Amino acid sequence: MTTSVDTLAEHVRAYLDHLKVERGLSAHTIAAYSSDLDRYREYLGGLGITEPAQINQAVVAGFPVYLTGQGLAAASVGRMTVAVRGLHRFWAEEGRSADDPAHDVSPVSPGRRLPKALTLDQVTALIQATGGHLPGASPEQLCDLALVEVLYGTGARVSEILALTMEDVTRTLSDVTLGLRLWGKGGKERVVPLGSYARDALRAWLVRGRPQVAGLATTESPAVFLNSRGKPLSRQSAFNRIEALGTLAGIDQPVSPHTLRHTYATHLIDGGADIRVVQELLGHSSVATTQIYTLVTVDHLREVYASSHPRAHFPPDQRPL
Numbered sequence: 001m002t003t004s005v006d007t008l009a010e011h012v013r014a015y016l017d018h019l020k021v022e023r024g025l026s027a028h029t030i031a032a033y034s035s036d037l038d039r040y041r042e043y044l045g046g047l048g049i050t051e052p053a054q055i056n057q058a059v060v061a062g063f064p065v066y067l068t069g070q071g072l073a074a075a076s077v078g079r080m081t082v083a084v085r086g087l088h089r090f091w092a093e094e095g096r097s098a099d100d101p102a103h104d105v106s107p108v109s110p111g112r113r114l115p116k117a118l119t120l121d122q123v124t125a126l127i128q129a130t131g132g133h134l135p136g137a138s139p140e141q142l143c144d145l146a147l148v149e150v151l152y153g154t155g156a157r158v159s160e161i162l163a164l165t166m167e168d169v170t171r172t173l174s175d176v177t178l179g180l181r182l183w184g185k186g187g188k189e190r191v192v193p194l195g196s197y198a199r200d201a202l203r204a205w206l207v208r209g210r211p212q213v214a215g216l217a218t219t220e221s222p223a224v225f226l227n228s229r230g231k232p233l234s235r236q237s238a239f240n241r242i243e244a245l246g247t248l249a250g251i252d253q254p255v256s257p258h259t260l261r262h263t264y265a266t267h268l269i270d271g272g273a274d275i276r277v278v279q280e281l282l283g284h285s286s287v288a289t290t291q292i293y294t295l296v297t298v299d300h301l302r303e304v305y306a307s308s309h310p311r312a313h314f315p316p317d318q319r320p321l
Helices: 004-021 027-046 057-069 074-093 120-129 139-154 158-162 166-174 196-214 235-248 257-270 275-282 287-308
Strands: 180-183 189-192
Touching (some): 120 139, 120 235, 139 196, 139 235, 158 257, 257 275
Antiparallel strands (some): 180 189
C-alpha cells in the first residue's frame, strides 16, 4: 500500500526520470538533483506537506531561507533552489500541480540578516508604553502612540511616515474606505490600508496633540509628525523614541522603526497573507526581497505541526530501532 509520504517521493521520482529520459542528463547530474530534492522533501516533511498541491509560494520561498539558516553556503543554496524551480516547473507542465509556486523564488542574498519580529504581546506592551492611550496624555505621548500604531499598522518605512503632510492624511481620516498614500524609494507611490487603531491614534495626535506644539516653531510645518518644538520629527529622533519605548516596555531585544516593519510583514504572512500581497504593501520591487520574512512562518508552521499532529513524534517507548 502506498503511503502519503511515498506519494511526494513518486512525484519527485517522475521529475528525475524526465531529466534522465527526456533531457538525457548524466547519472552523476541526476544523483546531484536527487540529493538536492531529498533535502527539499525533508524540509516539506517537516511542515507536514505530502502533496504538490499543498505547496504555495511562501513555502517554496522559505526553502532557501531555511537552508541559509542551517549554515549552507550561498552556492549550495542557489543550486538547490534551481533544482526546486525545475521540479515545480515540471509539475506544473505535467499537471501535477495547478500552478508553479517557485516561478519567482530566488535564493536569499548571502550575508543577509534575518528579521527579528516582535510577538503580538510585545507589540501590545510597546503601544501601552507610549502612554498615549491614557487620559490627559501629553503631546509627546500622543505622538509616540500614533507613530507606533502607524508604523506597525502600515509596515511603512519610517522615512515614508515622516514625509507625510497634513494634506496627505486629511482625506484618509475623513473616509474609512481610503488608504494612506505613501511615497517610497525612487518616488514610487503606493496606497496602504490604515486600520482602525492606527486611524484613531493618528486622529488623536492631530486633534489633541499636534496643535499644542505646531505653533512653537518660527515657521509652521506641514509635516504630520512634529517634535516638542514644533519642527518636523527627524529619523534619528523617531529611532530614539521607538528604542526608548522598547526599553520601557521591557522588550529584551533592540526595537526600532524597522523592527515594526519586519513585524508587520511577519504577522501578515504568519496570518496567511499571500506573499505577493505583502510585497505590494511593503513596496518591494521584487518578491525575492519579501521572501526573507517567510522563515518565521516556516518556523511557526513547524511548531504548530509538532504540537498539533498526532503522529509528529514517536512516544518515548515506541521509537523504532
